[in-house]
Amino acid sequence: MQIIERENLTALFESLKKHGYEIVGPTVRDEVVIYDTLNAVEDLPKGWTDEQEKGIYRLKKRDDEALFGYVLSPHTWKKFLYPPKVKLWEAKRQEKSFTITEPQGDGPKYAFLGVRACELAAIAMQDKIFLEGAHIDPIYKERREKSLIIAVNCGQAAKTCFCPSMNSGPKVTSGFDLALTEVCTPYHHYFVVETGTAKGKDVLKDLSLHPAEESAKESARQVVKNAEDQIERTLKTEGLKENLQANAEHPRWNDVADRCLSCANCTMVCPTCFCSTVEDVTDLTGDHAERWRLWDSCFTMDFSHIHGGNIRSSTKGRYRQWMTHKLASWVDQFGVSGCTGCGRCITWCPVGIDITEEVAVIQKQE
Amino acid sequence: MSKKPKLAVYKFASCDGCQLSLLDCEDELLAIAGEVEIANFPEASRAVQEGPYDVTLVEGSVTTPHDAERIKEVRQQSKVLITIGACATAGGIQALRNFSDVKEFTSIVYAKPQYISTLATSTPISDHVPVDFELRGCPVNKYQLIELICAYLNGRKPNIPTYSVCVECKRRMTPCVAVSKGEMCLGPVTQAGCGALCPAYTRGCYGCFGPNETPNTSALSEWWTEHGRDKAELVRAFRGFNAWAEPFRKESERHE
Numbered sequence: 001m002q003i004i005e006r007e008n009l010t011a012l013f014e015s016l017k018k019h020g021y022e023i024v025g026p027t028v029r030d031e032v033v034i035y036d037t038l039n040a041v042e043d044l045p046k047g048w049t050d051e052q053e054k055g056i057y058r059l060k061k062r063d064d065e066a067l068f069g070y071v072l073s074p075h076t077w078k079k080f081l082y083p084p085k086v087k088l089w090e091a092k093r094q095e096k097s098f099t100i101t102e103p104q105g106d107g108p109k110y111a112f113l114g115v116r117a118c119e120l121a122a123i124a125m126q127d128k129i130f131l132e133g134a135h136i137d138p139i140y141k142e143r144r145e146k147s148l149i150i151a152v153n154c155g156q157a158a159k160t161c162f163c164p165s166m167n168s169g170p171k172v173t174s175g176f177d178l179a180l181t182e183v184c185t186p187y188h189h190y191f192v193v194e195t196g197t198a199k200g201k202d203v204l205k206d207l208s209l210h211p212a213e214e215s216a217k218e219s220a221r222q223v224v225k226n227a228e229d230q231i232e233r234t235l236k237t238e239g240l241k242e243n244l245q246a247n248a249e250h251p252r253w254n255d256v257a258d259r260c261l262s263c264a265n266c267t268m269v270c271p272t273c274f275c276s277t278v279e280d281v282t283d284l285t286g287d288h289a290e291r292w293r294l295w296d297s298c299f300t301m302d303f304s305h306i307h308g309g310n311i312r313s314s315t316k317g318r319y320r321q322w323m324t325h326k327l328a329s330w331v332d333q334f335g336v337s338g339c340t341g342c343g344r345c346i347t348w349c350p351v352g353i354d355i356t357e358e359v360a361v362i363q364k365q366e
Numbered sequence: 367m368s369k370k371p372k373l374a375v376y377k378f379a380s381c382d383g384c385q386l387s388l389l390d391c392e393d394e395l396l397a398i399a400g401e402v403e404i405a406n407f408p409e410a411s412r413a414v415q416e417g418p419y420d421v422t423l424v425e426g427s428v429t430t431p432h433d434a435e436r437i438k439e440v441r442q443q444s445k446v447l448i449t450i451g452a453c454a455t456a457g458g459i460q461a462l463r464n465f466s467d468v469k470e471f472t473s474i475v476y477a478k479p480q481y482i483s484t485l486a487t488s489t490p491i492s493d494h495v496p497v498d499f500e501l502r503g504c505p506v507n508k509y510q511l512i513e514l515i516c517a518y519l520n521g522r523k524p525n526i527p528t529y530s531v532c533v534e535c536k537r538r539m540t541p542c543v544a545v546s547k548g549e550m551c552l553g554p555v556t557q558a559g560c561g562a563l564c565p566a567y568t569r570g571c572y573g574c575f576g577p578n579e580t581p582n583t584s585a586l587s588e589w590w591t592e593h594g595r596d597k598a599e600l601v602r603a604f605r606g607f608n609a610w611a612e613p614f615r616k617e618s619e620r621h622e
Binding site for chain 2: 055084085263280281348350351
């Protein structure tokens with residue numbers, strides 16, 4: 001482990017740029033920490049934090065100048081790896097036939113800065129979805145292979161966090177190229193750096209680092225412990241898959257359907273939800289057509305509309321599908337749960353529906 | 367080459383904003399004129415051809431006895447009739463009269479109210495004649511309008527989604543203003559189509575595109591009430607440009 005002083009962080013930015021990376025990470029816009037292109041260290045959310053509850057997010061000032069002192073953004077890294085809107089191909093009519101052109105692989109080369117432990121788990125889950133099996137997603141694959149992941153350990157937790165229940169945090173353990181822990185005290189502000197891969201090591205090459213002494217390592221451990229101690233929410237995963245699959249007619253599904261807006265917010269902010277739709281568009285002449293892939297959600301009516309009608313027309317059916325897929329049939333499909341315990345679906349539900357609460361009721365009454 | 371389809375645009379009680387959206391197509395307008403014959407569009411040209419028409423766009427709601435008759439003639443002249451905008455589709459902002467007494471209004475507003483011949487209600491076109499497609503919005507979104515015309519010309523289903531505005535917010539990466547600022551946002555119960563315009567400028571959605579496919583308005587009201595909003599605020603939220611659309615109407619009436 002090594003140390004980068006806070007004032008040397010600019011050198012990391014410069015090194016990443018020199019290696020051809022577009023740096024994307026946290027920045028404040030409209031009173032929310034979002035993920036976007038970062039030009040300089042100054043773009044980071046210095047001195048900001050967030051408070052999160054069911055259906056509520058508020059940005060707050062910290063009493064220090066921590067750069068990664070927020071908990072979690074409503075944005076997820078899937079916006080870069082699996083873009084919300086992407087052109088798959090376009091077709092042009094010619095005399096008596098037509099030609100199809102696919103966009104060539106010139107996707108961006110991203111350095112993701114500030115990836116949390118739960119988000120690493122989410123990327124690992126999406127890797128399973130998009131990179132394994134018979135159908136590999138070429139867009140995801142290209143972006144994923146080019147990208148560099150710089151994880152940052154959590155130093156605090158939101159009330160909506162439950163990553164320990166899902167075994168995905170708060171400590172960063174694998175799946176990163178570099179991992180940072182920010183130590184911010186009134187007299188010393190620095191980052192403890194752990195190198196995960198050769199690719200990560202490469203960008204550190206020209207930086208002025210010094211080895212981390214035991215006291216710095218201990219401070220870094222305390223940072224993560226602080227986050228761990230703050231986590232209140234839990235989700236009992238033992239026997240959960242079987243429990244949910246045996247309770248398709250539990251009265252709680254009706255109850256949650258009364259509250260659910262079926263607006264799709266939970267699926268859109270979920271770092272592992274991966275459903276999409278394709279839309280074909282033509283121009284006025286009909287000589288030019290395009291096929292676009294768009295993020296979709298199991299909460300929209302069109303999603304479950306098949307020939308002859310809709311197979312999940314009720315909100316009850318749609319909420320149950322989403323939750324049981326995420327926590328139960330995902331295991332059948334991919335060998336792991338689809339939930340990382342990030343709590344985004346709890347915070348960003350406009351009416352504060354809490355997946356952990358819904359699960360607990362179904363578990364209790366069984 | 368086959369004959370170009372004849373297009374007509376009619377106006378009823380409205381502000382002309384939706385017709386302007388068509389004129390606002392600028393870059394695409396010449397292409398549209400190349401593919402359809404603009405046969406009757408008084409806002410764009412004085413040259414008016416007689417019907418029948420292949421496609422008719424109708425803006426505005428029915429608010430007078432005269433218009434209630436006129437829309438029947440328009441329907442007779444039109445193979446395909448598409449309503450454009452909140453007025454034609456849900457009665458518009460002028461449907462606020464439906465919750466009050468119009469006679470009282472006219473007595474206050476006009477010096478000689480006896481000259482005013484108006485109905486007690488403002489109603490959507492579909493209350494009077496069969497409608498083939500309803501394009502939502504106050505005003506309509508010009509890209510949706512072009513998409514609709516493209517789909518018609520190419521004989522395909524238009525890509526006009528009926529899900530919530532939230533989906534559009536998320537696809538354009540706008541953080542939820544309801545959650546991050548406590549804005550009263552109708553997005554979760556409103557149909558997409560505007561591109562989630564207001565939240566992109568950190569304002570809550572006003573519901574210009576009317577109720578979405580499965581509008582759970584009562585759950586949204588309940589959340590607002592729990593978070594300190596009073597009944598008057600709830601009524602006002604649902605009584606906007608689509609106040610007379612059934613789910614919004616019922617929800618506002620519940621809190622009166």
